[in-house]
Amino acid sequence: MAERPEDLNLPNAVVTRIIKDAIPENVNISKEARLAISKAASVFVLYATSCSNNFAVKSKRKTINAQDVINAMEDMEFEQFMEPLKKCLEGTQN
Amino acid sequence: MSDVETQSQELQSQESEKQAANDNEKLFRLPLSRIKSIMKSDPDVTLASQEAVITLAKATELFIHSLSKDAVISTLNSKRKTLQRKDLDSMLDTKDCYVFLEGTLDS
Numbered sequence: 001m002a003e004r005p006e007d008l009n010l011p012n013a014v015v016t017r018i019i020k021d022a023i024p025e026n027v028n029i030s031k032e033a034r035l036a037i038s039k040a041a042s043v044f045v046l047y048a049t050s051c052s053n054n055f056a057v058k059s060k061r062k063t064i065n066a067q068d069v070i071n072a073m074e075d076m077e078f079e080q081f082m083e084p085l086k087k088c089l090e091g092t093q094n
Numbered sequence: 095m096s097d098v099e100t101q102s103q104e105l106q107s108q109e110s111e112k113q114a115a116n117d118n119e120k121l122f123r124l125p126l127s128r129i130k131s132i133m134k135s136d137p138d139v140t141l142a143s144q145e146a147v148i149t150l151a152k153a154t155e156l157f158i159h160s161l162s163k164d165a166v167i168s169t170l171n172s173k174r175k176t177l178q179r180k181d182l183d184s185m186l187d188t189k190d191c192y193v194f195l196e197g198t199l200d201s
Contacts, residue, residue: 008128008131008132008135010124010125010128010154011124011125011128014123014124014125015158018155018158018159018162019158019159019162019177021159022158022159022160022162022163022166023162023163023166023169023177024166024170026175027166027169027170027175027176027177028175028176028177029162029176029177030176030177030178030179032178032179033165033177033178033179033181033182036179036182036199037158037161037162037165037182039198039199040157040158040161040182040192040195040198040199041154041157041158041161042132043194043195043198043199044153044154044157044194044195045129045132045133045150045154046132046135046136047194048150048153048154049132049133049136049139049142049150050136050138052142052146052150053136053138053139062140062141063140063141063142063143063146064133064139064141064142064143064146065142065143065145065146066143066145066146066148066149068146069146069149069150069153070149073153076191076194077190077191078153078156078157078160078191080160081153081156081157084152084156085149085152085153085156088148088149088152089145089149092145092148
């Protein structure tokens with residue numbers, strides 16, 4: 001059972017790539033900032049999971065589905081994520 | 095002195111990673127197994143569909159992207175070329191949607 005937060009961290013390489021895609025090309029990122037963003041992402045997953053689970057429970061389901069995750073975004077004040085996530089979901093369903 | 099070596103190594107690996115990223119878009123995706131492990135660590139969670147895990151992975155990518163974009167504004171305002179921890183901290187204090195991160199990033 002992983003008690004240490006590092007075990008739930010996301011791989012550095014992927015996180016770094018996403019960060020670099022978001023910032024101007026001539027800007028670098030410090031190791032501390034990268035680690036903090038990586039940690040924040042793990043916390044985001046935890047928080048989003050909890051919110052998504054609430055939606056599932058409200059609908060009397062034991063399995064979290066994609067719609068629960070999308071609804072959770074609104075609750076978490078990340079409404080701007082809902083549209084791209086819906087589109088992504090529609091893409092995989094077709 | 096070893097820090098300088100590590101930094102230059104990191105820069106080199108970052109450049110080759112960029113090339114690899116262009117070659118294969120799939121590398122952009124966070125590993126579903128890791129996302130699933132984090133989800134399972136919540137004792138209240140029973141099951142999550144594969145679609146839910148994929149959607150959450152995508153949401154996390156959007157989150158990292160959004161967080162970086164917001165933080166770099168502070169970097170540019172301070173006329174620096176390196177995104178530092180303090181850029182993150184100042185932005186976390188400002189935006190409401192990041193309030194859930196309060197206290198979690200101090201290790």
